[in-house]
Every structure is written in C-alpha cells, then in structure tokens.
Amino acid sequence: MPLLIKHGRLIDPATNYDVVADILIEGGIIKKIAPKINRSCDELIDATNKVVVPGLIDMHTHLREPGREDEETIQSGTRAAAKGGFTTICCMPNTDPPIDDPSLVEFIYQEAEREGSVEVLPIATISKAREGKNLSPMGRLKKAGAVAFSDDGDWVADSHLMRRALEYVKMLTLPLISHCEDRRLSQDGVMNEGYISTVLGLKGMPKEAEEVALSRDLALCQMTESLLHVAHLSTANGVELIRKAKVSGVRVTTEVTPHHFTLTDREVKSFDTNTKVNPPLRGKRDVETLKEGLKDATIDVIATDHAPHLVEEKEKEYSAAPFGVVGLETALGLVIKELVQTGTLTLMEAIAKLTINPARVLRINRGLVKEGARANLTIFDLEKKWLVTEDGFFSKSNNSPFLGWELPGKVEWTIVGGKVVYQDD
Amino acid sequence: MVFKRKDLLGMEDLSKEEILFILKTAESFREVLERPIRKVPTLRGKTVVNLFFEPSTRTRMSFELAEKRLNADVLNFSASNSSVVKGETLLDTARNILAMKVDCLVLRHPTPGTPHLLAKKLPVSVINAGDGAHEHPTQALLDLYTIRERKGDVEGLKIVIIGDIAHSRVARSNIWALQKLGAEVRVCAPPTLIPPLVEKMGVKVFYSPEDALKEVDIVMMLRIQKERQNTGLLPSLSEYIELFSLTEERLGLAKDDALIMHPGPVNRGVELPAKLADGKRSVILNQVTNGVAVRMAVLYLLLGKS
Amino acid sequence: MAKLMDKDEIRRSLLRLSHQILEKNREIEDLVVVGIHRRGVTLAERISKMIEEIKGKKLPTGTLDITLYRDDLTRIAYQPVVRNTNILFPIDDKKVVLVDDVLYTGRTVRAAIDALIDFGRPKKIELVVLIDRGHRQLPIRADYVGKNIPTSPEEMVEVRVEELDGTDEVLILKRT
Numbered sequence: 006m007p008l009l010i011k012h013g014r015l016i017d018p019a020t021n022y023d024v025v026a027d028i029l030i031e032g033g034i035i036k037k038i039a040p041k042i043n044r045s046c047d048e049l050i051d052a053t054n055k056v057v058v059p060g061l062i063d064m065h066t067h068l069r070e071p072g073r074e075d076e077e078t079i080q081s082g083t084r085a086a087a088k089g090g091f092t093t094i095c096c097m098p099n100t101d102p103p104i105d106d107p108s109l110v111e112f113i114y115q116e117a118e119r120e121g122s123v124e125v126l127p128i129a130t131i132s133k134a135r136e137g138k139n140l141s142p143m144g145r146l147k148k149a150g151a152v153a154f155s156d157d158g159d160w161v162a163d164s165h166l167m168r169r170a171l172e173y174v175k176m177l178t179l180p181l182i183s184h185c186e187d188r189r190l191s192q193d194g195v196m197n198e199g200y201i202s203t204v205l206g207l208k209g210m211p212k213e214a215e216e217v218a219l220s221r222d223l224a225l226c227q228m229t230e231s232l233l234h235v236a237h238l239s240t241a242n243g244v245e246l247i248r249k250a251k252v253s254g255v256r257v258t259t260e261v262t263p264h265h266f267t268l269t270d271r272e273v274k275s276f277d278t279n280t281k282v283n284p285p286l287r288g289k290r291d292v293e294t295l296k297e298g299l300k301d302a303t304i305d306v307i308a309t310d311h312a313p314h315l316v317e318e319k320e321k322e323y324s325a326a327p328f329g330v331v332g333l334e335t336a337l338g339l340v341i342k343e344l345v346q347t348g349t350l351t352l353m354e355a356i357a358k359l360t361i362n363p364a365r366v367l368r369i370n371r372g373l374v375k376e377g378a379r380a381n382l383t384i385f386d387l388e389k390k391w392l393v394t395e396d397g398f399f400s401k402s403n404n405s406p407f408l409g410w411e412l413p414g415k416v417e418w419t420i421v422g423g424k425v426v427y428q429d430d
Numbered sequence: 431m432v433f434k435r436k437d438l439l440g441m442e443d444l445s446k447e448e449i450l451f452i453l454k455t456a457e458s459f460r461e462v463l464e465r466p467i468r469k470v471p472t473l474r475g476k477t478v479v480n481l482f483f484e485p486s487t488r489t490r491m492s493f494e495l496a497e498k499r500l501n502a503d504v505l506n507f508s509a510s511n512s513s514v515v516k517g518e519t520l521l522d523t524a525r526n527i528l529a530m531k532v533d534c535l536v537l538r539h540p541t542p543g544t545p546h547l548l549a550k551k552l553p554v555s556v557i558n559a560g561d562g563a564h565e566h567p568t569q570a571l572l573d574l575y576t577i578r579e580r581k582g583d584v585e586g587l588k589i590v591i592i593g594d595i596a597h598s599r600v601a602r603s604n605i606w607a608l609q610k611l612g613a614e615v616r617v618c619a620p621p622t623l624i625p626p627l628v629e630k631m632g633v634k635v636f637y638s639p640e641d642a643l644k645e646v647d648i649v650m651m652l653r654i655q656k657e658r659q660n661t662g663l664l665p666s667l668s669e670y671i672e673l674f675s676l677t678e679e680r681l682g683l684a685k686d687d688a689l690i691m692h693p694g695p696v697n698r699g700v701e702l703p704a705k706l707a708d709g710k711r712s713v714i715l716n717q718v719t720n721g722v723a724v725r726m727a728v729l730y731l732l733l734g735k736s
Numbered sequence: 737m738a739k740l741m742d743k744d745e746i747r748r749s750l751l752r753l754s755h756q757i758l759e760k761n762r763e764i765e766d767l768v769v770v771g772i773h774r775r776g777v778t779l780a781e782r783i784s785k786m787i788e789e790i791k792g793k794k795l796p797t798g799t800l801d802i803t804l805y806r807d808d809l810t811r812i813a814y815q816p817v818v819r820n821t822n823i824l825f826p827i828d829d830k831k832v833v834l835v836d837d838v839l840y841t842g843r844t845v846r847a848a849i850d851a852l853i854d855f856g857r858p859k860k861i862e863l864v865v866l867i868d869r870g871h872r873q874l875p876i877r878a879d880y881v882g883k884n885i886p887t888s889p890e891e892m893v894e895v896r897v898e899e900l901d902g903t904d905e906v907l908i909l910k911r912t
Contacts, residue, residue: 203625204442206542206563206602276543320521320551322541324562458801458818467854470804730804730818 007031008423009044013052013384017059018357019373028057030380033423038376048425050418052384058356059372060092060123060381060421062363063333065157065182065236065260065308068094068125070116071109072101077313077401079113080120082333085311085400087427089333090416092381093124093371098135099158105130105141107149114150122426123419124381126152126367131170131181137161140170147177152367155182157236160218162188164225171231180234180258180366185218185243186210186284195324197270197285205273207323210285212240219243223250226257234366235259237310239284241294248303258366260306263339264330264406266295272406278319278326279406282312296349299358306366307358309336313402331400335393337385338412346413352387380423389415433731437549437556440565441606449610453575456720456727460575462499463723473502476733477532480506481524482559483539488694489559489569492718493536496725502733505532524548534733537561555732563597569693570603572724574611576717577648580689585612590642590684592618592674593652593701596625596663600652600693605631618642619674622663639674643683650691651676651701667700676702681711689713740885740893741906746866749882750779753864754786756880757833766859768796768827772836772848773819776800778897779866780835798823800834805847827856837895839865842876867906869893 008030015026015038027042028035063086069077077085079096086094096113098104104113110127117125129151133139135158143154154174160183161167167183174181191210196202198209219235223246226233235247238259250257264282269289272280280286298304312329319326340359344350350358364372371381393410395403419427433451441449462470478497482490490506497504509523524535534555537545542564549556560566577584589608595601595617608615609632617628618636629635636642643649654674658664676690690702690712698704707714741749761767764787771780777799784797801819834848845863852858864880869887885908887893892909896902 198626200627200630203628204602204631206561206565206597206599209626276546317519320519320547322520322539322547323543324541325520455818458804458820461821462804465854466856469854471850472804 006048007036007044007046008048008050008380008420008425009042009046010050010052010057010382010384013055013057015057015374016353016356017374018353019059019361020375021353023353028374028382030420030423033380035374035376035378035380038374050384054386055384055417056352056387057374057382057384059360059374060383060419061090061337061359062093062372063091063309063311063336064095064153064306064363064367065262066094066096066311066333067099067313067329068096069313070100071112075401076315078120079116079125081399081401082311082313083117083121083123083125085331085333085398087122087419087421088399088416089335090337090383090385090419091123091333092383092419092421093126093369094333095126095128095152095367097128097155097157098130103130103135104128104151105133105135105146107142107145110146110149110151123421126150126369128153128155128157128182130154131156131161132166135159137163137166140166140173143173143177147179151179152369153180153182153234155184155236157182157184160184160186160188164221167222168225168229171225171229171233175229175231178232178368180232182234182236183218183222184236185215185222187214187218190214190217194285195281196273197287199270199288201270201273207273210283212242212287212291215240215284216242216246219246223247223255223257226250227253227255231256233257237262237265237284237308238295238298238304239265239287239291241291244294244298244303248298248301251303258305259303260308261295261299261304262308262310263332263336263343266292266299267339267343268406276323277406278321278323279330279404279408281323281326281328282330283328296344299344300349300354305358306363307336307340308363309333311400313400314404315402316404319404329404331398331402331405333400334398335405335407335410335412337416338391338414339407341387341414342412380420382418382420383416384418384420385414385416387414389413391415435732437545437558438567438728438732439545439549439556439558441567441570441603441610442565444567444610446610449571449574449607452571452724452727452731453578455731456571456575456724459726459730460720460723462726463719469499469501471501472730473497473500473733476534477503477505478534478536478729479527479532480504480536480559481527481538482506482508483537484560486538486560488718489538492721493559493725496722496729499722500726500729502729520544521547521551524552528552528554534729557728557732560599563599563602565603566599567603568721568725568728569600570607571728572717572721573604573650573691573693574607575720575724576691576713577689579716579720580713581647584608587613587647588616588645589613589648589650590616590618590636590646591650591652592639592642592676594623594654594658595619595628595652596623597655598652604650605633616642616646620664620670623658639676639680640683643680646684646688648689648691649676649681649684652693653695653697654700671700675700676706678706681706691717694718737907737909739905740867740908741883743904746904746906749866750782751786753880753882754783754790757783757862757864758787758790760862760879761831764791764793764795766830767833768798768825768830769833769835770798770800770823770852772834772844773799773801774900775895775897776836778899779837783833783835783864796825798825800848800851802844802847802851805851807843807847821851823855827852827858829857829859831860831862832858834861834863835865836863837866838893839863839868839876839878839881840871840893842872842874845876846874866895867893
C-alpha cells in the first residue's frame, strides 16, 4: 500500500540534503523523492513544518529478553523505541541466558518478527557466557545474524583474550564493542569519584577505571589492526585518548549517551537512584569535553544504553539499587535540547549521530533516505514540547532521571519498512 | 525562631540559626537531666522507633534514653541485613512499622542516603542516626554543644579531626557544623584515608599530626577500624598508631587548654592512650551526657508540634 | 483597649500580696518563691525583694518554664521556645509560693504544679497572681489575688513590666 509523506523538511546526513520534499513509499521501499509528487494515496502523511529523517538507529539497548521479561520485553522495548523515533535497535547480549549461541540470536530475530514494532539486530557476546575466559563462536554467531560482539556490562579483563578476540573478528569485519571499566579500580563504587562522592560518603568509581581500560583496548586495537567500538564514553580524558588514536589511524569508533552529555554527578545529591548509571554521571569538565568530542567528530554515535529496571528494584538505598536508566523515549528530545538548541551541533550533525553514523559502524544499509532504500523514516516536530511523566512511558520501566523534564522534538510518526509503527495522537 | 523541618537528615543543609536554636533548646534539656526526676511529659503519647541496621549500642542507648526522658514510647528494631536478605526491602520494613502508627523513625544504616529515601517516601519524621559514611547530625550537634559548654563560642577556634576521614560520617557532619559556626577545621590522616577533593569542603588537609596539631583548641580523634589494613588502605594498625595516635608529646603541640574529643567507643591504645582518654583534658564523657540532651532537643523540635 | 492598673497600683498590689503571704506564713524558714515564665518571674523577683525589705531575709527564688509540661502542646502549630528553668535549691518539704501574672484557664498553673512535683516533694504550694480574669477550665484557684477582673473570652489581659516591656501597666485588649 503506497504511503505518501508530503511537504516535510527532509534532512539526510548521508547526502547532506536539507530540503522540503515529498516522499513516496511503496512495497516497503522509498519509491520516489521529489519536491512535489502528485499521486493520490490512501495513506497520506502531512508533514508540513515537520522534520523527516532516516529512521533513527540505537546501537546500544538492553531489551532484557530472555530472562527479565518483567523489566522489559522485545515487544515493549521496541514499542518504546518506536515512540522514541527509532526504527532499528541493537540489543546487548547480557540477558539470561546471555546471547552466546546462534540459537539465541535466532530467538531474538524470531521474537522481534512476531512481537517487535521495529527492527532488532542482536549483538552477541565476545566470550562464552560472558565469563571473559573463552571466545564465543563468533563466526557462527555472525552467520546467525549477530551484528557486533560485546560483553557489555563487563570489560574483558583478560588482555590476552581481548587481543585474540580483536584478531578473530577481523575476518568477520564486525566491530567489537567494549565496555571500558577496570573493575579493580571501580569496585563497589556507585557514583563518580570526585568532590560529590566525598561529600556524600558514597564509594566512587574513578575516571581512571575507564581511562585505564580504554588505553589498553586502544593499544590492542592498534596492535591487531582490528575494529573497536567504545561503548558509553563518559570521561574527558577518554575523548582525548580516542582523538589521538583516530589520528594515529586506529580503527576505533565511539558513542555517548544522552544522560552523559546532559547530567553531572551533582544530580546524585538527591540520592535519586535514577542517577545511578554505569559508567557514572561525571563532572562538568567531562560533560563539556564530551560535547566537544561530538562536535569535532571524535565521538561518532549517540546511543541510549536503554537499561530498564522495575520501580521496586530502584526504590532502594543508593548502594543497593541496580545501575541503569531507560533512554529510548527521551533520546531525541535531549539531543535537540542539549545539543541542537544550544548550538553545539547543527540539526544535520546531530541526526547523523543517530542515523548514518551508527549505520556505518554496524555496516548496515540503513540510516539514509534515498530512492531504493528501505522505508525506515522518523517524522518529528522540532519545536513541539512534551512532558516526561512517570506514566507516559511505553517501556515497561520508567527509571529515568528526566521525569518532569519538558523536551522538544516530539516524534509524530515512526515508519519501519513502509509501515507506520508509531503515531502520536 | 521556628524549626520547620519534618526531618533531621544532615548538617549540610542546616542554617547557622537552626543550629543555634537546637543548641539553645538542648540547654533546657540538659537542665532536665540534672533534676531529681529526669523526665518531662512532653512527648507523652508519641511513639518513636529506633530502626538500626548497623550494630550500635551507644547511639541507640542515647536515643532511647532521650526518648524515654521525654515520656515517649520506644520501639527498638535491630535489623541485621537479614530481613532484607529475606526479601523485605527497606521501604517495606519501614512501611510495616508505620502501619503500627508510629510518629518518628530514628534510622541508622550502612548506606548513605537511606534516611533521605525514607524521609521522602514516608509522612513521619526521620532522624538520621548515621547513614554510612555520609552524616551523623546529632553527633555533630552534641560535639558543638560540648565545645560551646567549655569554650563559649565556636567562632575562631582551630579544630583538628584525626582519623579515617574517608569513611567517617562524624567527620563530614562536623566539618559542616563547625564551619557554619565559624571554626577553622583541619583534617589529618594518611593520604589513603583522605577522601578526594575534601579541601573543597573548606578544610585544611594534613598528613602529619605534628603539623596538624599546632596551636589547635580542640583535638577530635576518630576510631580507626582494623579492617582498613586488610583492604590496601593501611599497611598495618601498628604503623598507623605510631604515626597518628595522640601521644602526650603530640598533644603538647596544641594549645595548653586544648580539649580532647572522641565520638566513642574509644579504642584505647589505638587512637588514644587510656591516660589521655581519661585525663582532665578529655571531654569524652561530657559528649555522652550532652548527647542525650541534644537528642531530646531534636526529638522535641521535630515531634513537639501538631 | 483600656488600662486597668498603672505603675503605682501594681506596686501597691504587690506590696499588699507580700504582706498577705507573710501573714499566712508566719514561719518563713521553709518558704520559697518560684515565678512562672515570663512575667511571673519578674513579679516573683519583686515580691521576693519586698519580703526581704519587710523581713530582712531574701527568700530562695527560682524560675520555672512550663513549656515542656503544657497540655496544649500538641495543639500549638509551632514549638514555643523553651526558656530556662532555674530552681537551684531543693524544694522537698518546702512551702512554695508560685507566682504568675494572669490566672485564666488554669492550665499553665496545672503544668507548673506538675513540673514542681517533678522537682521534688514540696510540703505545700500556694498560688499568687496579679490578675484573676475568671473562666477557669480546671479546678484551680489562687490563694492570693491582686485584682479580680471579669472578662469575656474575646478579650485579652496583658501585664506589662518595665524590665521586659519598658513600662508597668495592666491592659485589657480586644482579641484580633
């Protein structure tokens, strides 16, 4: 069934186009893009004064299925993604059981096919059972459809294993995604180590835990000439290290989450456990440097690290609560509020971090709007504001530090394969 | 002035006026403790629950005595973390207790922020009796009371806190309290026991008692826990004692009328030799007595209103 | 607003009360005076001084703050400030002359009696007030009264003393 999107402001970072255009979709494909398309269609979207972008891609989410379907399922997580304007998401393998076997990769695809609102691309583990001891069957995992490998939640502490893993993936040309944290430095920590942790008497996780782990990973990546993607970068020195590595030709990419470029560890003073994340919220200088890193392209991607947890789990003493916050539904709004409206990034640059850039890291044919491409599109109102409320989440969980915030950039339509999977009423 | 708070969670947010008001109120209660009948009917009909998730005999006894002297009914709940292990969360435990219609929770817990969580979620008054390494406001208040009792005014005094600053709620609460009243605060410990960026709290950091004790008016010693030597923070307790305990010689560097304080219990022979702990410069026992009066004042100010 | 007593009338009343106390208590060996905060304290000091001038002996005089004993504590929307209670002499087996400025519902005196009993076992407690304005809510009566003034509940009786208010006078005001 053909779908016509009329008169939207099309922003396509892959081609740098910023034009008002009509888009015709048929058979799940973008059929035609032109200033004016005269075609009567049953399905018509009037996108006047709205922004039309390639469907957003989130390469770092936790869907909790299998194992913790109480916190989130592929169904609820993808609904949340659709509401947030994401048409393709990657789910991390730290489920129960972890995704370290081709059958589990297939499970994710099947479940997404049955229940999912958007495309789900599974990330498989680097090590068997995420134990950090032996390599998981990465070749067969890729064959089953895994798009990257990560032991996210943990750093591969065994440097020998990490070296071999980096070497091994070279033949698969898929990236290794590293959660850079030397646990022996950050052990028992619950927030950033700094002045605030001193005042609050909470055990801190020093920035050096990330920097030390990152340095090692960069050295090994350079040594093996492999592909490394650094997850949730949070420190100023981390940005520096990656900048230098890129200049030296190391094939590294990195991502940052909206909460890391918006909030600092000052927020922890409220003892609200929705400020408890790993890596932790850092200091002002880190936030500023992360923004600079986005601007000068040291940081390639914005990813949410969407980590749902139940109210009962979060409503505890700070040290007992689990790490993580949800992010799919607030990401675009925060990108616009904190990066575009402040002038740090242009809208084109910002959208790139959510579309063509992650697509390139993952080597998938997405994140662009052109004739013949799959019709994954997001339409949003740049100015329209909405309130983040406890009950407003499509995710099963609402553990967000942004409750009560007013965010711009309300998503109005999310289209996957030519089908409207989300529409704002 | 009027004390408007529902809870007492820490010293960081109290104003100088509030602190002085609490101390003034404590004076009246101190007088009650000197009477033949050491009781007043003020909190008759109110129920206070001492919810202690960390073992503590002294603080709990002090609170219990304060509560009883005000004629309140007292409930003691010593949860080891086992009820939490059994699956009952902290909030559940608190809600269950509240369902029995109590008026106030006095909470001691090993994790910072726990009293704040309960204060936010529950309608009753919450008194922080120590939340991990974060704050212990009634201790700081009784320390202030004791200092003022002997020295008159805190303003301009030089005070040094010697001990495991990194893990000490007594240190943190006192740092706020003493500075709000105009004292100069010094902290002294080996670098591994000094928390990062503590200078930003306004204190001067010393790694040697010989430097830290020069000309001070008050020496506040903190307990050092044996466990610290097992976690890479100290090579051994004996080395700590050699370098940091309060000896007569070191005390000699302070002013002649300098006072020795300690939140208790004292590890005799570790932080302090018994001679100094029991000597006439020590006000450690005064701290204990004043503790009851200060806690009576806090209970009165939080609960003695509609 | 009306003035019920001026400085001179107050002085004469207190003098008469002092004489009445001494007439009833021939033996002053075991007599002590306790004033109830705030203005009862001032009046107690004056009475004590007058007795000293008459008998040549200063009676032990103390101050009592009854805030912690009030029965309407829970109905007050703020905490009243707790003032100092100073009874630096034993009251066991003593005759206590309790002094207050105005006797109204009787609740303050009830609280004062409870407080005194917590201090010890007095042999006897007698009450002297400058003004009795009626409307008792408890079975309390004064042994010595400066002046009886019938009032309505809409009115307020204020005793002002030089030491605290700059002038000596007794006023009756409409409650606003």
